[in-house]
Amino acid sequence: MVRRLLFLAGIVAAALLAATLLGPSLRGVAHPLVPQGPDGTYQCSTCHGPGADPSAIPAGTTVPLPPPDHAAYKPDSCVTCHATVVAQDPTTPSYALCATCHGQKDKLTKLPDGETLQVSVDVAAFRSSVHGDFSCTECHPKQRTIPHAPLTAADLRAFKQEMGNVCQSCHAEATASYAESFHGMAARLGVSRAATCTDCHTAHAVKAPAQWTLAERATQCATCHTGATASFASGWMGHREPSLGWFPMVFFASKFFVALTALTLGVGIVHVELDVLRWSSNKIRGRKEEVDQ
Amino acid sequence: MPAPPGVAFPRPAPAASARTARAEYVERFDVHQRIQHILMLASFTVLALTGLPQKFDQLGLSQWAIAVLGGLETVRLIHHSAAWVMLFDCAYHAAYLIASVAVKRRLPLGAFATPRDFVDAWRTLLYFLGLSRKKPAYDMFTYLEKFDYFAVFWGIAIIGGSGLVLLFPVAVTAILPGYLVPVSFVAHSDEAVLAVGWILVVHMFYAHLAPRVFPFNTSIFTGLARRDDARREHPRWIARLAKDASKDG
Numbered sequence: 192m193v194r195r196l197l198f199l200a201g202i203v204a205a206a207l208l209a210a211t212l213l214g215p216s217l218r219g220v221a222h223p224l225v226p227q228g229p230d231g232t233y234q235c236s237t238c239h240g241p242g243a244d245p246s247a248i249p250a251g252t253t254v255p256l257p258p259p260d261h262a263a264y265k266p267d268s269c270v271t272c273h274a275t276v277v278a279q280d281p282t283t284p285s286y287a288l289c290a291t292c293h294g295q296k297d298k299l300t301k302l303p304d305g306e307t308l309q310v311s312v313d314v315a316a317f318r319s320s321v322h323g324d325f326s327c328t329e330c331h332p333k334q335r336t337i338p339h340a341p342l343t344a345a346d347l348r349a350f351k352q353e354m355g356n357v358c359q360s361c362h363a364e365a366t367a368s369y370a371e372s373f374h375g376m377a378a379r380l381g382v383s384r385a386a387t388c389t390d391c392h393t394a395h396a397v398k399a400p401a402q403w404t405l406a407e408r409a410t411q412c413a414t415c416h417t418g419a420t421a422s423f424a425s426g427w428m429g430h431r432e433p434s435l436g437w438f439p440m441v442f443f444a445s446k447f448f449v450a451l452t453a454l455t456l457g458v459g460i461v462h463v464e465l466d467v468l469r470w471s472s473n474k475i476r477g478r479k480e481e482v483d484q
Numbered sequence: 485m486p487a488p489p490g491v492a493f494p495r496p497a498p499a500a501s502a503r504t505a506r507a508e509y510v511e512r513f514d515v516h517q518r519i520q521h522i523l524m525l526a527s528f529t530v531l532a533l534t535g536l537p538q539k540f541d542q543l544g545l546s547q548w549a550i551a552v553l554g555g556l557e558t559v560r561l562i563h564h565s566a567a568w569v570m571l572f573d574c575a576y577h578a579a580y581l582i583a584s585v586a587v588k589r590r591l592p593l594g595a596f597a598t599p600r601d602f603v604d605a606w607r608t609l610l611y612f613l614g615l616s617r618k619k620p621a622y623d624m625f626t627y628l629e630k631f632d633y634f635a636v637f638w639g640i641a642i643i644g645g646s647g648l649v650l651l652f653p654v655a656v657t658a659i660l661p662g663y664l665v666p667v668s669f670v671a672h673s674d675e676a677v678l679a680v681g682w683i684l685v686v687h688m689f690y691a692h693l694a695p696r697v698f699p700f701n702t703s704i705f706t707g708l709a710r711r712d713d714a715r716r717e718h719p720r721w722i723a724r725l726a727k728d729a730s731k732d733g
Contacts, residue, residue, distance in 0.1 A: 373669075376541050380556040418654050426653070426662030433666070441666045448674035455635075455678055459686035462628065465612035470695055472614070482719055483607075483618035 222276045223249050231287030232267040289327040290314045304346040316396040330357045348383045355387035368430035386415065400429065509708040510725060516580050520573055521704050527570035532680050534563040539673045567647055574640055594624050601627035624721035632687060639679050646672040
């Protein structure tokens with residue numbers, strides 16, 4: 192009995208110790224999850240504001256008070272400066288935070304080579320894209336800090352190519368097939384104008400194949416292939432191997448040419464070999480080649 | 485390179501008679517045919533050297549070749565230029581065939597297959613297998629040379645056609661269905677491998693390595709074949725030449 196009590200006490204003590212050790216470090220890293228209003232704005236005042244809701248504040252924490260000059264700041268402006276509070280937690284959908292700046296129209300920045308980079312993002316289109324419930328920082332981890340660190344890419348094309356790797360980290364199959372495609376091959380061999388993932392798919396309005404119309408695809412192709420039509424776009428197989436159900440004509444063509452090549456070269460090689468054999472056998476037996484006149 | 489077109493002349497062309505008067509030689513290819521072969525040889529070689537590295541771009545050798553030639557864009561430019569040379573060569577050959585018909589008033593059928601060629605092929609097979617003691621007597625062009633020539637027709641149709649689709653994909657798909665582009669992609673590179681394989685194995689063997697011609701069968705460049713060689717390799721042709729000569733006599 193005493194032993195059992197000691198055992199229980201030990202477990203409780205260990206748990207308390209762990210909680211004390213882990214507690215402060217957890218608190219130091221992650222700010223508590225910040226609730227969002229229906230329009231996406233962060234509700235900082237729930238905990239920090241005048242009239243804070245004590246029940247919302249996690250137990251064992253003390254909420255620092257905003258400095259007095261903060262009285263001037265509007266409630267929806269907090270994240271523009273305190274971005275890390277929300278951006279550090281990857282489970283927090285931070286698009287609203289990023290949207291406070293990037294949702295504005297016609298925002299431009301200059302790249303090191305002088306080209307302009309349009310940094311406005313159509314947030315509505317992004318929200319209805321296949322990645323709509325992703326946090327922006329899932330693809331843009333470097334931009335968690337605000338203001339952002341200076342850009343490393345020298346020009347627009349380099350920026351796109353660098354960013355193209357982002358898609359590859361999650362879509363391994365598409366990436367493998369892209370690498371074998373004409374564009375992937377060209378890009379690998381240093382042709383900077385060859386299409387990257389986002390040249391075809393866009394960066395922030397990516398659609399699932401079924402929702403992605405040929406006309407929309409053609410618009411993307413046409414940025415490089417002047418005059419591209421829906422018919423032209425329909426010829427791109429995506430990232431699947433041809434099969435009976437997917438581009439059967441390509442499937443048949445590749446089978447046909449493999450057979451044709453094997454047959455023709457096979458006959459040619461056998462012909463050469465037989466010729467050599469007969470010639471050698473003539474030589475060995477000391478016979479002359481005779482022709483049926 | 486495949487044997488150029490044969491126009492089976494019933495008699496030595498008058499212009500050639502001075503050269504062939506040296507009875508040692510017979511005229512085998514006229515000047516147009518020789519130029520056509522050189523253009524084909526040059527453009528084919530350039531196309532293969534700039535095309536294969538694009539097909540097998542994962543190989544270190546390909547990457548080296550592309551870098552040496554000045555990058556993929558330059559390689560493609562060279563490839564396209566050589567393609568136009570080859571297409572010009574085809575147009576030249578087509579014009580030549582038409583002109584032969586117009587001037588000589590006969591179809592230049594010497595390099596086209598006849599039923600006899602199938603018999604020749606069968607009898608050659610028997611000879612190779614040791615089932616027959618004698619080789620059949622070939623005409624001006626053997627069945628294999630005719631196949632070589634015919635293979636260029638089909639090769640050009642497939643490689644040239646698909647190449648044009650890949651060169652102008654937007655224009656082509658404005659009229660034809662889009663899947664033609666990936667089909668052309670497959671056709672272009674696979675047929676090219678077949679063509680290069682055939683040239684390296686069969687054509688090179690019969691133009692250079694075969695004991696009868698080793699090290700080099702020059703007649704496609706000089707236009708002339710030694711009468712003795714021709715009598716052995718193409719007896720029916722020489723017999724016909726002799727008969728025509730005596731008829732004219």
